[in-house]
Amino acid sequence: MNLKFQRSQPLDGTMLDITSLWDLKWIVSLSPLLCVSFLFLVEKWFLSAPKSMPWWLGDKTGFLPRISACLRDWRQSVPGLKAGYSRFGSKGKFFVRPDALFRPEIMVPREYIRWVLEQPLDVLSVHEARYEKFALDFVLPEHDDAVDQVFLDTIHRKMTRNLMTLQPAFAEEVSRNMDAALGTDTENWVEANVWLTVEKTVFSAIMRILVGQSVCRSDVFREELNRFTKAFGYNSIFVGRILPKFLRSTVGWILSSFVLISQRKLVKTWFTPLVEERFTNLYKKSQDPHFDYTPPQDLITWASDALLATGNVERCSPYDLARRLAIMIPAAVPAIKITTTNTIYDILSSPPEMQVREHLYNEVTNALNTSPGKGWADQALLPRLVFLNSAIRETMRLNPVSVVTMERKVLPREGVTLPSGQHLPRGTWLGVPVVGVHSDENIYPDAATYDPFRFCNRKPGEEPPEKDAAAAQVTSTGVVNVTDTFLPFGAGKFACPGRWLAAHIVKLSTAYLLYNYEVKPLSRRPLNQAMFGTNMPDRQPTMMVRRRKH
Secondary structure, three states: OOOOOOOEOOOOOOOEOHHHHHOHHHHHHHHHHHHHHHHHHHHHHHOOOOOOOOEOOOOOOOOOHHHHHHHHHHHHHHHHHHHHHHHOHHHOOOEEEOOOOOOOEEEOOHHHHHHHHHOOOOOEEHHHHHHHHOOHHHHOOOOOHHHHHHHHHHHHHHHHHHOOOOHHHHHHHHHHHHHHHHOOOOOOOEEEEHHHHHHHHHHHHHHHHHOOHHHHOOHHHHHHHHHHHHHHHHHHHHHHHHOOHHHHOOHHHHHHHHHHHHHHHHHHHHHHHHHHHHHHHHHHHHHOOOOOOOOOOOHHHHHHHHHHHOOOOOOOOHHHHHHHHHHHHHHHHHHHHHHHHHHHHHHHOOOHHHOHHHHHHHHHHHHOOOOOOOHHHOOOOHHHOHHHHHHHHHHHHHOOOEOEEEEEEEOOOOOEEOOOOOEEOOOOEEEEEHHHHOOOOOOOOOOOOOOOOOOEOOOOOOOOOOOOHHHOOOOEOOOOOOEOOEOOOOOHHHOOOOHHHHHHHHHHHHHHHHHHEEEOOOOOOOOOEEEOOEEEOOOOOEEEEEEOOO
16 A cells, blocks of 8 residues: 655645745744743743742842853852852751752751751651762662661771871871972972872872772772772763753663773772682681781771671672772762862962961971881871861861752652741752851851961960960860861761861871971962862962972
């Protein structure tokens, strides 16, 4: 049978050409209307929020104000979030934060942080928020709460408690790498990129405690890990944030295949052999106390030991541990590099009259015990650096790594009702605006100013009050202390478990730089740029350094 499509003929006998309906001129003439209609639907439907929930739209509103606010977020994320907090959050009001990727988020005032922490995980989910944001369903699909809990317990109970005993190993890596990056010339000044110097300094120090000395200095390992970290970051943005939900189950897997290939290579080449070697030998040691094996003190050993202690090796396998290591490291290393770089920028760009570099150098000099067996390996060194501790905390206040923390996703079908009475539907995201809380003048007087000794009980050179024995010794609030007014690590039981390691590496690296090198001041503080919620320092600035003659 031959079927032929013919032009339809109206009753009056004229011929109607269907193709005329698709005339190019006709389409072009309607395109502005279609575009405006689409934008209107995005403005009114996709960017909708509870009726009584205010949006921070900035000073510029006009036509399609919510879309305009989301577009401005590309360049004005931090200033916009600070202004929104000042307008609403500081007054105890929830508000909507525009997002550059058109995924607005409800901002929680500081007064209701405790309420967020008290909500059950099946109401406000940390797990769902993290897995969606970082596209972990594609990279780590076999989620196992038991393995994750063992991992977290190991970080808290083993890694954190062993930081001081591993001080000699940290000092060895930091001194070795910084000397190689900046040289030991005591006569001539050297120009060095700050970001690259920090990267070379902290990488092997972090890896020493995570995976051990056998691979922490390998350039090939560092390059492959950096490639995976970049692939993981891009995948988190495109699959976790940009890709529409209805495409995640298909296109998401295709885009994630590049990350999975990189991850499998990393796991197969580096992590799995290390974990299997520890697993095997630790198991033999548990069965035969006379078996001669002394494992290196690092996270792989501690986690392997903890997994063996569960008695369920099939569920908690070496492969599971290796994959979780590959996911944890891309989260830990960039945050430490960012914080160390920001700390150096703040110190070098501080006003000359504050003499920040001089005060910190004098503190390190007085704290450093140069007797044999001590020096940078001295476990008592870092706790004595009170002023440096405060300076790092002040840097994290002014420039936290994440602009929003404590992110949660609403899970119940019926949604959730806020303490303010406003109702949030299922799937809504909430978070706390860190940069807003940290810039609150009611909490931090003169909040926009860098005050490196803000968290000390007195400034350098100040005399303690008479008849106040408690104030005779200079003290400062710890870098790792989290409160509802200091939130770079989050808060509650889901606060960053690796914050003690991060603080240790940042403090040691900064102290070593200031003590061993003269560093010329920067004419201005390099600007940070928030990208997809991460407050990134400028990677281009350089510093002029010269080795000190000690």
